[in-house]
Amino acid sequence: MKKLERRALMCLLLAGMLAAGLGLYIGKWLVYGSEWVSYPANKHVFTDGKINTGSIYDRNGQLLLENTESGEPEYSDSYSVRTATLHAVGDIDGNILTGANRAFAGKLVGYNPVTGTYSAGGEGRQIYLTIDADACVTANEALGDHKGAVMVYNYKTGDVLCMTSSPNYDPTDPPRIKEDDTSGVYLNRCTTARIVPGSIFKLVTSAAVIEKKKDLESWTYNCTGKEQFESSEVDRITCPYPHGEVDFEEALAVSCNCGFADLTLSLGIDNIKEYTKKTGLMDSYNINGIHTTPGSFDFPSEDVNIAWTGIGQYHDLVNPCSMMIYAGAIAGGGKAAVPNLIDSIETNSGLPAGINWSRKTDTLIESETASVLSDMMRNNVIKTYGEYNFPDLDICAKSGTAEVGGGNAPNAWFTGFLRDEKNPYAFIVLVENGGSGANAAGSVANKVLQELVNE
Ligand SMILES: [Zn+2]
Numbered sequence: 323m324k325k326l327e328r329r330a331l332m333c334l335l336l337a338g339m340l341a342a343g344l345g346l347y348i349g350k351w352l353v354y355g356s357e358w359v360s361y362p363a364n365k366h367v368f369t370d371g372k373i374n375t376g377s378i379y380d381r382n383g384q385l386l387l388e389n390t391e392s393g394e395p396e397y398s399d400s401y402s403v404r405t406a407t408l409h410a411v412g413d414i415d416g417n418i419l420t421g422a423n424r425a426f427a428g429k430l431v432g433y434n435p436v437t438g439t440y441s442a443g444g445e446g447r448q449i450y451l452t453i454d455a456d457a458c459v460t461a462n463e464a465l466g467d468h469k470g471a472v473m474v475y476n477y478k479t480g481d482v483l484c485m486t487s488s489p490n491y492d493p494t495d496p497p498r499i500k501e502d503d504t505s506g507v508y509l510n511r512c513t514t515a516r517i518v519p520g521s522i523f524k525l526v527t528s529a530a531v532i533e534k535k536k537d538l539e540s541w542t543y544n545c546t547g548k549e550q551f552e553s554s555e556v557d558r559i560t561c562p563y564p565h566g567e568v569d570f571e572e573a574l575a576v577s578c579n580c581g582f583a584d585l586t587l588s589l590g591i592d593n594i595k596e597y598t599k600k601t602g603l604m605d606s607y608n609i610n611g612i613h614t615t616p617g618s619f620d621f622p623s624e625d626v627n628i629a630w631t632g633i634g635q636y637h638d639l640v641n642p643c644s645m646m647i648y649a650g651a652i653a654g655g656g657k658a659a660v661p662n663l664i665d666s667i668e669t670n671s672g673l674p675a676g677i678n679w680s681r682k683t684d685t686l687i688e689s690e691t692a693s694v695l696s697d698m699m700r701n702n703v704i705k706t707y708g709e710y711n712f713p714d715l716d717i718c719a720k721s722g723t724a725e726v727g728g729g730n731a732p733n734a735w736f737t738g739f740l741r742d743e744k745n746p747y748a749f750i751v752l753v754e755n756g757g758s759g760a761n762a763a764g765s766v767a768n769k770v771l772q773e774l775v776n777e
Contacts, residue, residue: 369391369392369393371393371416372389372393372394372395372414372415372416373389373393373395373423373424373427373430373431374389374390374391374392374393375389375391375430375431375432375445375446376389376429376430376431376432376446376447376448376449377389377430377446377448377449378411378422378423378426378430378448378449378451379448379449379450379451380407380450380451380453380454380455381450381451381452381453381454381481381483381665382454382455382456383450384398384403384455384456385398386398386403386407386410386411386451386455387411387412387422387423389423389430389446394414395414395423397411397493397494398455400459401492402459402462402463403455403458403459404492404493404494405462405490405491405492406455406458406459406461406462406463406486406490407453407455407458407486408421408487408490408491408492408493409421409485409486409487409490409509409510409511409512410422410451410453410458410485410486410510410663411423411451411493412424412425412493413493413496413508414493414496415496417499417508418508418510419508420510420513420514420612421510422449422451422663425610425611425612426449426610426611426664429447429449429664429667429676430446430447430449431445431446431447432445432446432447432669432675445670446670447667447668447669447670447675448667448668448669448670449664449666449667450664450665450666450667450668451663451664451665452481452482452483452662452663452664452665453482453483453484453485453663454483454484454773454774454777456773456777457474457483457484457770457773457774457777458472458484458485458486460484460769460770460773461484461486461766461769461770462486462488462490464765464766464769464770465486465488465753465766468488468753468754468755468756468762469488469489469505469506469511469754469755470487470488470511470751470752470753470754470756470763470766471486471487471488471510471511471512471515471642471750471751471752472484472485472486472512472749472750472751472752472766472767472770473485473486473512473642473643473646473749473750474646474747474748474749474770474771474774475646475650475659475661475747475748475749476659476746476747477647477649477650477651477653477654477658477659477739477746477747477748478654478659478746479659479662479680480659480660480661480662480680480681481661481662481665482609482661482662482663483747483774484749484770484774485510485512485513485663486512487509487510487511487512488511489505489506489507490507491507511642511752512642512643512750513609513612513614513615513641513642513643514614514615514641515615515641515642516615516617516618516639516640516641517639517640517641517642517724517733517752517754518634518635518638518639518640518724518725518726518733519634519638519639519640519645519722519724519735520633520634520635520722520723520724520725520732520733520735520759521577521579521633521634521720521721521722521723521724521735521759522634522640522645522720522721522722522735522736522737522759523632523633523634523638523640523722524574524577524582524632524633524634524720525648525649525652525695525699525720525737526594526597526598526601526603526648527582527585527586527589527594527597527632527633528570528574528695528698529597529600529601529687529691529695530589530593530594530596530597531570531585531589532691532694532695533688533691534589534593535570535585535588535589538570541569541570541585542567542568542569543567543568543573543578543580543581543584543585544566544567545561545564545565545566545567545568545578545580545581546564546580547560547561547562547563547564547565547580548560548561548580549579549580549583549584549629551625551626551629557626558626559579559580559583559626559629559630559633560579560580561578561579561580565578565580565581568581570585571698571701572705573585574698574701574702574720575698575701575702575705575706576705576706577706577720577721577722577723579633582629582632582633583629583630583632583633585632586628586629586631586632586633587625587628587629587632589632590628591621591622591623591628591631592621594621594628594631594632595619595621598617598619598621600686600687601648601651601686601687602644602647602648602651602683602684602686603616603617603619603640603641603644603645603648604616604617604618604619605644607643607644607647607660607661607683608660609643609660609661609662609663610662610663610664610678612663614641614643614644615641616641616644617638617639617640617641617644618637618639619631619637619638619639620636620637622636622637634722634724635724635725642750642752643661643750645737645750646661646737646748646749646750647660647661647683647686647748648686648687649737649738649739649748649749649750650739650748651683651685651686651687651692652687652692652695652696652699652718652739653692653696653718653739653740653741653746653748654692654746655689655692655693656685656686656687656688656689656692657682657683657684657685657686658682658683658686658748659680659681659682659683660680660681660682660683662678662680664678665678666678696718696741699718699719699720699738700716700717700718700741702718702719702720702721703717703718703719706721706760707719707721707760707764711760711764711765711768712764712767712768712771713772714775715740715742715768715771715772715775716740716741716742717738717739717740717741717767717771718738718739718740718741719736719737719738719739719764719767720736720737720738721734721735721736721758721759721760721763721764722734722735722736722737722759722763723735723757723758723759724759726755730755731755731756731757732755732756732757732758733752733753733754733755733756734751734752734753734756734757734758734759734761734762734763735750735751735752735753735759735763736749736750736751736759736760736763736764736766736767737749737750737751738767740771740775742775745774745775747771747774747775749767749770749771751763751764751766751767751770753766
């Protein structure tokens with residue numbers, strides 16, 4: 323009898339293990355199935371490691387790429403569209419890891435857990451991206467010969483309308499890229515770069531100042547053009563010229579480094595650290611499976627380095643996309659939509675396949691703080707950047723001119739949003755070695771926003 327009992331127990335144990343194993347497999351199959359299928363060794367949907375089915379369009383139905391049976395995709399007829407959307411769409415050899423043709427391969431082949439890749443609607447899917455190819459062309463042309471990044475998105479729905487990274491090239495005629503190439507040509511700077519922010523970081527320090535600085539109303543600072551720390555020549559903060567007496571709003575509008583050094587030091591590095599985290603700049607965002615690169619910061623202990631950290635220099639590095647999302651959260655009263663690159667997916671017979679849910683970020687800024695900062699960013703445009711440079715746009719912004727050293731011209735930044743119910747767009751523009759932020763990057767932002775608002 324005991325023997326029987328032992329055997330029964332053993333059977334039960336084995337059955338339990340089988341059930342657990344099956345459960346684990348089903349779980350993994352549901353989660354990773356599309357990845358397994360879109361592995362380039364799958365000869366059914368790949369030719370020589372290149373995906374051979376599915377096509378990619380922009381939001382207006384403009385063809386960007388069509389995969390063919392040979393594995394050599396056909397791109398848009400337009401050279402300007404091919405170059406401007408290279409990083410969004412991807413290259414033939416899959417060197418651009420974040421390009422849609424590679425990142426969304428599982429969706430392009432039309433995989434689903436029930437029918438696999440033999441789906442009812444026939445093979446291959448049409449993916450409509452949220453980007454507007456014409457706006458990408460405008461952005462790419464506005465960047466000119468500069469390296470840089472331009473990203474605009476709807477902070478309410480998450481739709482990315484423009485995403486252009488430079489340097490880029492014509493994917494139908496790829497250049498030979500040297501192994502020691504440092505231009506980062508395969509890198510989508512919008513989602514995957516980390517760059518010195520300079521004064522656009524003052525938007526983070528400002529959130530801390532608004533919430534934590536005591537007697538902020540009575541705070542003023544007399545800028546002489548430099549703030550000396552210790553005795554050494556290098557231990558000092560400088561402004562391009564003396565700003566004279568500034569209050570907080572003026573300090574942001576003229577981007578007074580010395581004034582912000584004073585504010586940063588009165589808050590202390592722990593507050594700067596807390597707000598850098600809270601604003602999401604140290605997070606990675608998941609854009610339809612593409613993970614953005616989180617920013618990187620040191621939070622030093624020496625006064626002069628603390629001061630530079632609050633001004634967006636020292637070892638501060640931000641990811642352009644996460645800075646744009648923060649601008650969206652300021653506009654949205656605390657939260658913004660997480661960016662989304664897929665507008666819709668259709669089967670060959672035009673049936674919808676898959677739904678995208680709009681997701682919100684955490685609270686990146688308190689709503690009252692966001693409202694104060696919005697007004698200050700509007701004041702920046704009126705007092706410093708010039709409303710006439712942004713005709714008919716109710717734009718709120720902050721520029722940045724980030725020193726990069728090595729005798730190179732500084733990086734120009736411009737970030738912000740439109741206060742426009744119909745066009746709730748947040749944006750970020752980086753023009754590497756472009757010089758002054760408001761001039762170089764601000765004019766790029768204006769061209770792209772005008773195109774998007776007036777189309
Ligand atoms: Zn100053």
